[in-house]
Amino acid sequence: MNDVLKIAVEEYYNQKKYERENYGQCYAAFVKFFKDFEYSGLKDLFNNVITEYDIVHSCMLYCQSSKKVKGVEAVNRYLSAIDLFYSEYISKLGGICCPALERGCRNKHLITNICRNLNQELEREIYVPIDEKELACLHTIIDQLNVNNFYQYGQKVICELLLNYGFKLNVIVGLVRTNVDLENGIMTIKNRKGVYKIKLYDEILEHMNYYNYLQEYHNRTYFFTNTKGEKLDSNSVLQTVKSKFSTESQNNITATTIALNGIARLIAQGLTVSEIMRITGFEIQKIVDVSEYLIEENDINKIFCEKLFNY
Known part of the structure; x- marks a missing residue:
C-alpha cells in the first residue's frame, strides 16, 4: 500500500475539517479506492494514473458506503470534496496537471455517468437529465x-x-x-x-x-x-x-x-x-x-x- 496519498489527504483534511467536516467520508473513500494502485508519488499518481474512470468508480465507492446522504446529493458532495482537494492542495504542489481533475470533476457529464453506473447497483434509481x-x-x-x-x-x-x-x-x-x-x-x-x-x-x-x-x-x-x-x-x-x-x-x-x-x-x-x-x-x-x-x-x-x- 502506498501511503503518500493518505498522508496528503489527512494533512489537507486536518486543515479544513472544521469548515468541511462532512467531507471526511469522501476522502476516506478516495484513499481506499487508490490504496492498491502503483505509483511513485503524488505527481505520478495525478499526472499519469488517475483517469475519469477512476473518479467515477471512486465516487461510486463513496455513494455505496454513505449512510447519511444518498443519490445525487452524495455524488455532488464527493465530487466537490475531490475538486477542493485538488485545487487547494494538489495543484499547488507544482508540476501537476491531472486531465480528469484540472477543469473540475463536478460537471453534468460526469454526474450523469456516475448516476447511470449507480443505477445498476442501487435499490432506487437516481433520476438525472441527459447531459x-x-x-x-x-x-x-x-x-x-x-x-x-x-x-x-x-x-x-x-x-x-x-x-x-x-x-x-x-x-x-x-x-x-x-x-x-x-x-x-x-x-x-x-x-x-x-x-x-x-x-x-x-x-x-x-x-x-x-x-x-x-x-x-x-x-x-x-x-x-x-x-x-x-x-x-x-x-x-x-x-x-x-x-x-x-x-x-x-x-x-x-x-x-x-x-x-x-x-x-x-x-x-x-x-x-x-x-x-x-x-x-x-x-x-x-x-x-x-x-x-x-x-x-x-x-x-x-x-x-x-x-x-x-x-
Whole structure:
C-alpha cells in the first residue's frame, strides 16, 4: 500500500475539517479506492494514473458506503470534496496537471455517468437529465426527422414538449385532440393532481399546427397517434427517435430521461416542487433528484445570498 496519498489527504483534511467536516467520508473513500494502485508519488499518481474512470468508480465507492446522504446529493458532495482537494492542495504542489481533475470533476457529464453506473447497483434509481452532449445529439436527430411524415414529425413535437414542459409520458399519450386549442395556443392537461391549462410557446404551437395539418386521421380521438391513428404507447411514442439515438450514443434514451431536462428547465425558471408536480405529473422524488443534480455546491452560499438577501 502506498501511503503518500493518505498522508496528503489527512494533512489537507486536518486543515479544513472544521469548515468541511462532512467531507471526511469522501476522502476516506478516495484513499481506499487508490490504496492498491502503483505509483511513485503524488505527481505520478495525478499526472499519469488517475483517469475519469477512476473518479467515477471512486465516487461510486463513496455513494455505496454513505449512510447519511444518498443519490445525487452524495455524488455532488464527493465530487466537490475531490475538486477542493485538488485545487487547494494538489495543484499547488507544482508540476501537476491531472486531465480528469484540472477543469473540475463536478460537471453534468460526469454526474450523469456516475448516476447511470449507480443505477445498476442501487435499490432506487437516481433520476438525472441527459447531459449536454446527448442533448445536442437529440436535437440533431429531431431536426432530421421527416417533415412530411406525420408520425415522425409528431415525435419531434413530443420531444419539444418534453424538453420544455417536462411532461410525464402518460400526459402526452393521453392528450386528446379536443384538449388542444390551436387557435389560442392553449393545451389542457390532466393528471392525478388535477386539470391545468398550459400556454404553448409560439414555436411549439407552430409545430403542433403543422403536425395537425399533416395528420392523416382527422377524426382521431388523441392528438398524437401511431401510424394507424391509434393511441400511442411506450413503445411507439418515440420509436424513430430512440432507434436513431441508440446508433449515435452509447446510452439509450426514453421519454422520461428527455422530460427530466424539461423539469430542469422549470426549476431554473423558479417553479416550486409542488407546481412542477402539478404541471408534469411526475412524482416528487424525480423532481428532487433533478434539483440536486443542478446544485453547484461551492456556489450554494452565493445562491442563498442572491435569493434571500438580494446581493
